[in-house]
Amino acid sequence: MSVDLRTAPSREPRPARRRLGDAIVPTFAALGFLFLLVPVAYTVVFSFNDAGKTNLVWRGFTLDNWRNPCGAPQVCEAFGHSLQVGLLSTVIATALGTLLAIGLVRFQFRGRSAANLLIFLPMSTPEVVLGAALLAQFLSVRVPLGFNTVVASHVLFCVSFVVVTAKARVSSLDPAIEEAAADLYASPLQAFWRVTFPLLLPGIAAAALLAFSLSFDDFIVTNFTSGAYQTFPKFVYISATRGIPPQANVISSFMFVLALAIVVIVQLLGHARSTRLRAR
Amino acid sequence: MSIASVLDEGVSTGPVAPARRRRSRSHWILVGPGLVYLILLFVVPVGALLATSLYVPVPGGDIGQYQPALHWQNYVHALSQFWPVMLRSFWFALVATVAALVIGYPMAYAIAVRARGRTLLQGMLLVLVVAPFFTSFILRTIAWKQILADDSLVVSILHWLNLLPEDARLTATPFAVVCGLTYNFLPFMVLPIFAGLERLDARMLEAGADLYAAPITTFRTVTWPLSLPGVVAGTLLVFIPAVGDYVNATLLGNNTNTTMIGQVIDARFFKVLDYPTAAALSVVLMAAIMLLVTVYIRRAGTEELL
Amino acid sequence: MTSTADGATALVEDATDTGAALEIRRVSKVFGDFVAVDDLSLTVPSGSFFALLGPSGCGKTTTLRMVAGLEQPTSGTIAIGGRDLTGTRAHQRPVNTVFQSYALFPHLSVGENVAFGLRRQGKSEIARRVAEGLDLVELAHLADRRPAQLSGGQQQRVALARALVNRPSVLLLDEPLGALDLKLRRQMQLELKRIQTEVGLTFIHVTHDQEEAMTMADTVAVMNHGRIEQMGTPAELYELPRTAFVANFLGQSNLVPGTVVERTRTGLLAVDVAGTRILVPEGRSVRSSGDVLVGVRPEKLRLLVGEQEPSSTENLLGPGTVTDVSFTGVSTQYQVEVPGLGTFGVFAQNLLGGSMVEPGAQVRLAWSADFTFALDGADAPDEGTLDLDDEP
Numbered sequence: 001m002s003v004d005l006r007t008a009p010s011r012e013p014r015p016a017r018r019r020l021g022d023a024i025v026p027t028f029a030a031l032g033f034l035f036l037l038v039p040v041a042y043t044v045v046f047s048f049n050d051a052g053k054t055n056l057v058w059r060g061f062t063l064d065n066w067r068n069p070c071g072a073p074q075v076c077e078a079f080g081h082s083l084q085v086g087l088l089s090t091v092i093a094t095a096l097g098t099l100l101a102i103g104l105v106r107f108q109f110r111g112r113s114a115a116n117l118l119i120f121l122p123m124s125t126p127e128v129v130l131g132a133a134l135l136a137q138f139l140s141v142r143v144p145l146g147f148n149t150v151v152a153s154h155v156l157f158c159v160s161f162v163v164v165t166a167k168a169r170v171s172s173l174d175p176a177i178e179e180a181a182a183d184l185y186a187s188p189l190q191a192f193w194r195v196t197f198p199l200l201l202p203g204i205a206a207a208a209l210l211a212f213s214l215s216f217d218d219f220i221v222t223n224f225t226s227g228a229y230q231t232f233p234k235f236v237y238i239s240a241t242r243g244i245p246p247q248a249n250v251i252s253s254f255m256f257v258l259a260l261a262i263v264v265i266v267q268l269l270g271h272a273r274s275t276r277l278r279a280r
Numbered sequence: 281m282s283i284a285s286v287l288d289e290g291v292s293t294g295p296v297a298p299a300r301r302r303r304s305r306s307h308w309i310l311v312g313p314g315l316v317y318l319i320l321l322f323v324v325p326v327g328a329l330l331a332t333s334l335y336v337p338v339p340g341g342d343i344g345q346y347q348p349a350l351h352w353q354n355y356v357h358a359l360s361q362f363w364p365v366m367l368r369s370f371w372f373a374l375v376a377t378v379a380a381l382v383i384g385y386p387m388a389y390a391i392a393v394r395a396r397g398r399t400l401l402q403g404m405l406l407v408l409v410v411a412p413f414f415t416s417f418i419l420r421t422i423a424w425k426q427i428l429a430d431d432s433l434v435v436s437i438l439h440w441l442n443l444l445p446e447d448a449r450l451t452a453t454p455f456a457v458v459c460g461l462t463y464n465f466l467p468f469m470v471l472p473i474f475a476g477l478e479r480l481d482a483r484m485l486e487a488g489a490d491l492y493a494a495p496i497t498t499f500r501t502v503t504w505p506l507s508l509p510g511v512v513a514g515t516l517l518v519f520i521p522a523v524g525d526y527v528n529a530t531l532l533g534n535n536t537n538t539t540m541i542g543q544v545i546d547a548r549f550f551k552v553l554d555y556p557t558a559a560a561l562s563v564v565l566m567a568a569i570m571l572l573v574t575v576y577i578r579r580a581g582t583e584e585l586l
Numbered sequence: 587m588t589s590t591a592d593g594a595t596a597l598v599e600d601a602t603d604t605g606a607a608l609e610i611r612r613v614s615k616v617f618g619d620f621v622a623v624d625d626l627s628l629t630v631p632s633g634s635f636f637a638l639l640g641p642s643g644c645g646k647t648t649t650l651r652m653v654a655g656l657e658q659p660t661s662g663t664i665a666i667g668g669r670d671l672t673g674t675r676a677h678q679r680p681v682n683t684v685f686q687s688y689a690l691f692p693h694l695s696v697g698e699n700v701a702f703g704l705r706r707q708g709k710s711e712i713a714r715r716v717a718e719g720l721d722l723v724e725l726a727h728l729a730d731r732r733p734a735q736l737s738g739g740q741q742q743r744v745a746l747a748r749a750l751v752n753r754p755s756v757l758l759l760d761e762p763l764g765a766l767d768l769k770l771r772r773q774m775q776l777e778l779k780r781i782q783t784e785v786g787l788t789f790i791h792v793t794h795d796q797e798e799a800m801t802m803a804d805t806v807a808v809m810n811h812g813r814i815e816q817m818g819t820p821a822e823l824y825e826l827p828r829t830a831f832v833a834n835f836l837g838q839s840n841l842v843p844g845t846v847v848e849r850t851r852t853g854l855l856a857v858d859v860a861g862t863r864i865l866v867p868e869g870r871s872v873r874s875s876g877d878v879l880v881g882v883r884p885e886k887l888r889l890l891v892g893e894q895e896p897s898s899t900e901n902l903l904g905p906g907t908v909t910d911v912s913f914t915g916v917s918t919q920y921q922v923e924v925p926g927l928g929t930f931g932v933f934a935q936n937l938l939g940g941s942m943v944e945p946g947a948q949v950r951l952a953w954s955a956d957f958t959f960a961l962d963g964a965d966a967p968d969e970g971t972l973d974l975d976d977e978p
Contacts (some may be wrong), residue, residue: 007439008361011453012591014410023395025386025389025390025394028383028387028390029386029387029389029391029394031383032386032387032466033408033416034384035383035466035468036408036409036412036437036463036467037408037412038423038427039420039421039422039427039463040411040412040415040420042423042427043415043419043420043423046423056426095316096317097314098459099309099311099314100310100311100315101313102310103307103310103311104311106307106310107306107310107311109307113316115311116461116583117719118315118322118323119314119318120321122318122322123517124516124570125518125520125566125569125572126521126523126524126525126542126566127357127521127525128524128526128541128542128545128562128564128565129329129524129545129563129566132329132549132558132562133325133326133328133329133562134310134321134325136325136328136329136331136332137321137325137329137558138334140328141368155317156317156318156321156322159314159317159318162481163314164453168475171548174482174492174689176685176686176687176689177689177690177691177692178344179654179656179676179683179685180683180685180689180690180691181691181702182655182656182676182677182683183580183654183655183656183676183677183683184677184682184702184703184706184748184749184752185703185706186558186677186705186706188306190678190706191321191677194702195691195693198693199692200689213310213410213413213414213425216414217413217414217416217417219417219418219527220525220526220527221733222327224544224549233417233418236416236417236418236419236422237527240422240531241449244419244490245424247418248421249418250327250346252415252416252419254416255414256411256412256415257412259411259413259414260405260407260411260415263403263407263410263411264404264407266397267400267403267407268400270399270403273493275789279521280401
């Protein structure tokens with residue numbers, strides 16, 4: 001009886017405590033998102049600032065910057081360079097990385113753990129060291145710095161991330177599915193294009209998106225290996241001392257909205273499809 | 281009767297074809313190009329960096345002219361001059377990593393566990409984590425500088441609430457630099473932890489809740505250990521770039537007690553043209569990180585990350 | 587390796603009668619220092635339903651994969667329809683497989699899955715063939731679904747249709763029913779048998795389930811440690827096992843060691859089992875002298891209570907003590923402990939209803955000498971018995 005008396009009241013407040021506990025995690029998470037997104041919001045807001053040359057204090061709302069995003073010297077040129085570098089590095093890094101991921105997951109071979117280490121090392125090297133090493137190398141073989149050296153460097157730091165992302169997808173793929181393709185008269189090449197590749201596509205797309213975002217936003221390695229070639233982050237960094245033109249905010253905001261829109265559309269399509277499938 | 285049969289070993293079946301062993305080399309087609317790339321653009325450059333770290337100035341040459349040598353004293357010189365900066369970089373990165381873990385874990389948990397099943401909400405939240413990648417991180421860092429500036433709203437409120445002494449400021453302080461580091465690498469913490477928690481079976485959490493009742497016990501005994509690989513990956517992905525970063529220290533720091541090693545390496549390379557010192561510091565930084573990462577992974581028992 | 591005396595002649599007859607669909611000659615497969623398949627030779631005639639039966643790790647799946655072309659033998663040759671296919675790759679062989687995990691292409695619809703092999707071969711009238719294939723497994727109405735939207739049994743049938751539409755010379759089934767629940771498995775066993783009869787293709791079925799192999803196959807080859815222990819019709823294997831492994835792996839057996847003491851004029855061997863004389867037909871013994879294992883199936887045993895006497899053609903052991911009685915409806919299973927010989931299992935049909943004896947009763951065991959078999963005395967009496975840790 002005495003036990004009952006003691007446990008009975010303590011059982012009552014539990015739901016309340018749990019409700020409080022339930023609220024703690026979302027609250028902290030919301031604060032985290034706030035922390036993450038306040039500077040983004042700031043950047044977007046200041047793309048509408050009637051700033052003139054330096055975009056430091058709010059001077060009033062205007063759409064001029066959006067009407068004329070290339071208004072400031074070199075902004076669009078640098079942006080174009082970043083797009084070119086990003087796209088080319090993404091294509092090369094995704095191809096190399098996907099092949100690496102398939103090879104490493106599907107084959108046991110001598111030197112496999114060494115290969116894994118070789119892929120892990122660039123990820124565990126700070127960008128400043130990567131940049132310094134690449135610059136030392138480019139200087140010693142006298143390669144002129146520019147577009148080519150930037151792309152080569154970006155591919156290097158993107159490959160490892162592509163491998164890690166794609167590997168997860170490859171290892172979730174039942175090897176019997178490829179064997180089934182071979183069993184059903186598909187040559188190795190047909191088996192890859194008709195079965196393996198479509199099944200890996202979500203993983204490859206995720207890896208490519210990651211590679212592009214890493215390349216597009218890279219400053220440190222680019223700064224070491226670009227010489228006089230200017231990418232968008234480099235342009236922003238250099239103009240930071242004399243004042244960043246609001247057009248830079250426009251371009252950044254545009255990329256943010258574009259990325260958001262693409263992913264949201266993909267999400268909605270996927271959501272619509274899965275609801276449709278469930279309805280059948 | 282049997283319609284098929286085993287042949288006795290004694291029954292000769294005539295000449296038997298010799299073993300046809302085709303050694304498969306197809307894996308080299310897959311991994312070859314990538315590995316060659318990594319060797320040419322990682323192993324060889326790191327070698328070049330090592331070589332450069334031992335160079336000596338050309339006697340009577342211009343500033344920035346060096347010749348091959350094995351001058352290991354470069355290391356002694358570089359370290360004796362810059363060890364406080366090196367130490368500070370590791371300290372800042374450590375604090376930023378812990379802060380990112382404290383902020384990022386609830387975010388990952390909310391997306392993976394609380395939003396489980398609501399695919400649309402989950403997708404949206406993930407997008408919000410990744411989307412800042414597409415706004416230039418330098419612009420966002422500068423945004424912080426404005427937000428925390430001496431005449432900004434945040435600082436005024438803090439002054440008004442007496443949370444910040446009248447003469448104190450937020451920008452150009454170690455606090456600002458660590459904040460910047462935490463902020464910039466936060467998504468790299470959230471994503472791996474999310475991936476780990478997402479794989480976690482919801483029934484396992486329910487079983488834990490069933491066995492332990494108290495949510496905090498369930499978390500300590502079930503959720504946390506299972507999310508550990510994600511946490512290890514996340515902390516590495518934050519710590520490593522943070523140690524070498526110099527953008528935050530340059531934009532958010534002052535030039536006295538916030539200097540990080542990345543700034544020194546960058547300056548030695550581009551301003552002073554002192555390549556050997558820059559290379560020596562890079563090599564030391566890389567070696568120190570390798571050592572820490574190896575020890576860390578061993579201690580966390582997550583060798584499979586390698 | 588054991589082979590029945592009539593096996594070799596049967597091979598020759600069958601080879602000339604129907605033509606061999608599959609001929610495996612002296613094939614070995616070695617992984618590192620593990621011998622998965624050890625000098626295996628095997629002929630499967632056209633149109634038969636052949637089962638490779640054995641515990642996990644016995645080499646049956648490796649054998650299947652070598653036939654499919656997914657593995658290459660370390661030595662030996664594999665011929666299909668008289669053509670040596672050793673060294674050719676999976677996509678070049680007229681063989682199709684139903685995989686254990688089904689391995690359906692998740693990004694293709696059921697119809698596209700079934701059409702996959704036909705398209706790769708550039709066949710005509712693909713739509714008609716696909717429809718026929720789906721009709722055969724009664725799934726025509728689900729052609730537009732994705733595999734993930736089907737039940738396990740439906741997926742299994744799609745995998746079957748996907749292989750069958752190609753009309754392969756040999757259809758391989760790798761534990762195709764392993765993932766289904768018991769009731770569905772029984773149903774699919776009958777359906778597979780029906781389909782095989784209907785299409786008349788050669789089926790090679792790999793399984794660790796002895797009941798499945800016996801229900802479906804014309805011929806069963808029992809594999810162990812990379813070799814074939816014994817091959818024959820299900821009834822042959824059950825009634826006359828030639829090794830302790832087969833005796834225990836297919837159903838249950840009571841095996842006791844003994845020594846041949848005499849050959850009688852009536853073609854019987856007299857075996858001394860712990861002082862008791864047991865008669866075994868000479869043709870049912872692997873050896874005619876020396877140490878043997880005397881065996882008898884549990885349902886052949888009869889319990890003698892009190893003064894009951896055996897007939898003149900029966901062997902007799904005991905007395906022993908009944909240690910356990912379990913009633914299963916159709917039959918009652920007894921465990922009888924015979925001092926010096928161990929425990930015997932006895933299955934008795936419930937012809938009269940209820941069990942005859944209670945635990946603790948003293949009984950003797952009798953059975954017809956004609957049902958007795960004798961194995962090599964060097965075999966381990968418990969080889970091939972069900973190990974709970976081993977079986978999936």
